[in-house]
Amino acid sequence: MGYDLEPLLFVSVAYLLLLFSIAWITDKGWIPQSVVRHPLTYVLSLGVYASSWAYYGSIGIARDSGYLFLTLYIGISGAFLLAPILLTPILKITRSYQLSSLADLFAFRFRSSAAGIFATLIMLASITLLLAMQIQAVSDSIHLINQDISRINLAFLFCVLVTLFAILFGTRHISSHEHHQGLVMALALESILKLAVLLTLGFVALNEVFGGFDGLELWLHSSNDNIATIQKPIEDSPWRSMLLLFFASVIVMPHMFHITFTENRDEHSLNVASWAFPLFLLVLSLAVPVLTWAGIKLNLPFSPEYYALGIGRALDKPWLTVVSFVGSLTAASGLIIVTTLALSSMILNHLVMPFWRPKANLDVDIYRALVRLKRLLISALIMTAYGFYLLFDSQHSLYSLGLVAFVGVLQLLPGALCVLYWPKANHYGFIAGLSAGCLIWLVTMLVPLMIDISLYNQSLVVYQNMLYDNWHRIVFLSLGANAGLVVVISLFTRMRPVEASAAAACQVESPTRSNRRIPIASSTYEFQEMLSKPLGSITAAKEVQKALCDLNMREDETRPHALRRLRERLEKNLSGLFGPTVSHGIVETFLPWDQQKDYVAQDIHFMESRLESYHSKLSGLAAELDSLRRYHRDTLDKLPLALFSVDANQEVMLWNQAMSKMTGIDASKVVGLNIRHLASPWNELLCQFSSLDNPHLHKHKLEVGGTQRYFSIHKAMVEAPASDTSGNISGNLSDNKVMLLEDRTENQMLENQLFHSERLASIGQLAAGVAHEIGNPITAIDSLAQELKILSDESDTREVASQMLDQTQRVTRIVQTLVSYAHSGQTRHEDSKSAVVSLKHCVDEAISLLQLSHKNSQVRFENLCHHDHLVAGDQQKIQQVLINLIANAVDASKANDKVSLHTAANAHTVTLTIEDQGHGIPPCIQDRLFEPFFTTKEAGKGTGLGLALTWNIIEEHFGSIRVESPVNKVLKTGTQFIISLPRYEAENHSANKNIDPATRESIASRPESMMEGEVL
Secondary structure, three states: OOOOHHHHHHHHHHHHHHHHHHHHHHHOOOOOHHHHOOHHHHHHHHHHHOOHHHHHHHHHHHHHHHHHHHHHHHHHHHHHHOHHHHHHHHHHHHHHHOOOOHHHHHHHHHOOHHHHHHHHHHHHHHHHHHHHHHHHHHHHHHHHHOOOOOHHHHHHHHHHHHHHHHHHHHOOOOOOOOOOHHHHHHHHHHHHHHHHHHHHHHHHHHHHHOOOHHHHHHHHHHOOOOOOOOOOOHHHOOHHHHHHHHHHHHHHOHHHHHHHHHOOOOHHHHHHHHHHHHHHHHHHHOHHHHHHHHHHHHOOOOOHHHHHHHHHHHOOOHHHHHHHHHHHHHHHHHHHHHHHHHHHHHHHHHHHOOOOOOOOOOOOOHHHHHHHHHHHHHHHHHHHHHHHHHHHOOOOOHHHHHHHHHHHHHOOHHHHHHHHHOOOOOHHHHHHHHHHHHHHHHHHHHHHHHOOHHHOOOOHHHHHHHHHHOHHHHHHHHHHHHHHHHHHHHHHOOOOHHHHHHHHHHOOOOOOOOOOOOEOOOOHHHHHHHHHHHHOHHHHHHHHHHHHHHHOOOOOOOOHHHHHHHHHHHHHHHHHHHOHHHHHHHHHHHOOEOOOOOOOOHHHHHHHHHHHHHHHHOOHHHHHHHHHHHHHHHHHHHOOOEEEEEOOOOEEEEEOHHHHHHHOOOHHHHOOOEHHHOOOOHHHHHHHHHHOOOOEEEEEEEEEOOEEEEEEEEEEEOOEEEEOOOOOEEEEOOOOEEEEEEEOHHHHHHHHHHHHHHHHHHHHHHHHHHHHHHHHHHHHHHHHHHHHHHHOOOHHHHHHHHHHHHHHHHHHHHHHHHHHHHOOOOOOOOOHHHOEEEHHHHHHHHHHHHOOOOOHHHOEEEEEOOOOOEEEOOHHHHHHHHHHHHHHHHHHOOOOOEEEEEEEEOOOEEEEEEEEOOOOOOHHHHOOOOOOOOOOOOOOOOOOOHHHHHHHHHHHOOOEEEEEOOOEOOOOEOEEEEEEEEEOOHHHOOOOOOEOHHHHHHHHOOOOOOOOOOOO
């Protein structure tokens, strides 16, 4: 019974259009990223593993070898269950170094273009058979459905459609670190369809062929002869070889490597896949025994591989046959698309780019040229596979083709394991081992498959059949020869330094040692200029800008360690574009290392960052040493003293938190930078001190932020690691310094204030002595003036005598004021804090002192304080407060401005307000006015202690002080200092015991109508 061609064509085209639509709307961003990047999407995309061999071949294996078909699912499930120690390390390497294939990994690890070329050729020879098998599966399916349809033409149409899809959605991004999200979503949909098809076929077979589970069990008991093969013991089959083949497939098969590592960069998704993908395969395998048993019961006249396709025909259910055909279409198309995409990258990176590259000039877009070349390679690969399909012309079963392909790529497994677990393996051993293994595979499996030996020598047919029957022994023979030569030759040959460095970067069990050299290019602009030669100016600019963006660096970066990171990042990005071999050659040739410098301060921090990510894997003594290292590092970083260190090249190696706080420069911006490139004024200070022989510099004056500050610096020579020309690490003592920076500004200001106080005390004592000496002649002058006034009869003489008396009285008052202020309260009673003080009298005294200055004489003073507003306190200290505040008001005022003082009182408090018409005080600094050493005056014109002292005196008197500025809200001028002090209460004090003499005189002079204690 045959089916018409139209439904099959319609279903095929509809299916491919569905894939096109899903991929297209994904790339357009119409599907949410939460769905596209979901781990489940990644798990389903791994279903590309279930190719035609899994879809059809598993049933053939089950029919011929029983439960051996489970190895196809158990093998790769075991690899994913071991993801933390097998797959995760490969993911980290491919993600870090932008590697897109196993050949890239070999070329990077062994630093050998021959390794990449050889691996690519083995892949091509093996995987072309696998691609031909997929085409054959689709072709045979069509032929079984309708024998009148030309298999060759339809197979060619299928190849064209798959080629078109792979070109459109597999080459949208040329770089390997750009994901093809549309392709991944299409593969996830394919996996869902494959799972749905197999479960549908299994369900229909179970119910329509056996009548349910009971019927199946009854048939199994009654048909022992028919199912003897499927129930034969697994020990009698080559299960070990099958497990090894499928276990290694996730690494060595290009389509699995591409989906597992290249299209996925998320470790979390891989962790989810480690259990979710085996579960998916388990569900996928449930239908295989049922379909096998159904084919046996129905006695289908097909090869067991196509039982799934023949059940619908046997049950006369055309729709079931179409569903089965869709399953074969999904299985074949997914593998072809991904495999050709992966192989095209390998060919481009290892067979094309090492020998030919687009010319680097302004007229050539390298990215577009690479995309076109990759599309051409995809088309060539699919057409080559189609040619192999025509060559075989269905002479071999799907099982045979798949087996030869898997054994061929299995020869890459020893090299892959060496990449991860054996750092002593070198490219000589890898190539020798791979050559031996592939030679055995070529002679015993590939050549007999491609050449019909019976046409040349009939006697060799027996030999050929024997090799086929013992293929599992050939597997271990070839792998043994391969691994043995890798070990032996690697042990007896020397590894190159560049290869050793790459080996360290790939190891699972030890952190890598960073390169200690720096590039000869001293800026990002030089990087761009040097790369313009091989890449062209446009491409070079794009790649440098992209690398800077990846590293979050500035375009004007010049720090040596940052430039080294930029060089490494460029090599990684170019590896995703050209492959590791070409990218390494470009970077080594056009961005060479500086041979004169082989040590970078940032290496210490780079190694610490590596240890930081690796510390969870340390144990025993290594873990204890790492904990001690962390403790010492944190101790230096959190030390409450500003600490930094520089190496012999004057590049900063350590910059702790206190240093960052003191200088305002973050450690991340300064580590690795030469101190001469620091921001001013620190560059001048540190460079100057670093060159001095003296290990100490005390109280160096420095202008920081417009203010004068004083710093003391201390330094010591330290032994730091350096590297010799051979790369060996050694210790030396060559101008490596650790420095301690102290801010001595507050100490210096306090010393200045103490010196000033001492000078004031000396001046006060001198003033008292001078005043005493001046008093005698002034008394004599006063007496003579009085006598002259009395005795003279002339009015002019008496007037002159009166003027002389006025001036002598003025001099007396000034002298008395100086003596009173200089004595600093020595004449006070012991209980001076409870003495009565007249604020009006204190204000007059303060104004009198301040008016001695010529500047102060230009400001008008207005004393509006009331006579009755008396406070309890120390007159000398209150006078000090008034002098400080009035002096500040004068400093803020201009000529002819007014400074007014007035009081208000209630029953227990007197409030004194000092108001000026000056420039005011900004609100942002009002909270800091009373802090010690805080001043807005220029250096030498203020110490910042006046208001702090004022605050302390007011606190001693149980009062309060506050500031309001500006007073004039329109002009934003004027300031008020408002002081509240306890009011003197006469009933609680003896009138004669605690009243200051000056205050007593002020009280006595009041009008009698003013009653003490009256509130005005």
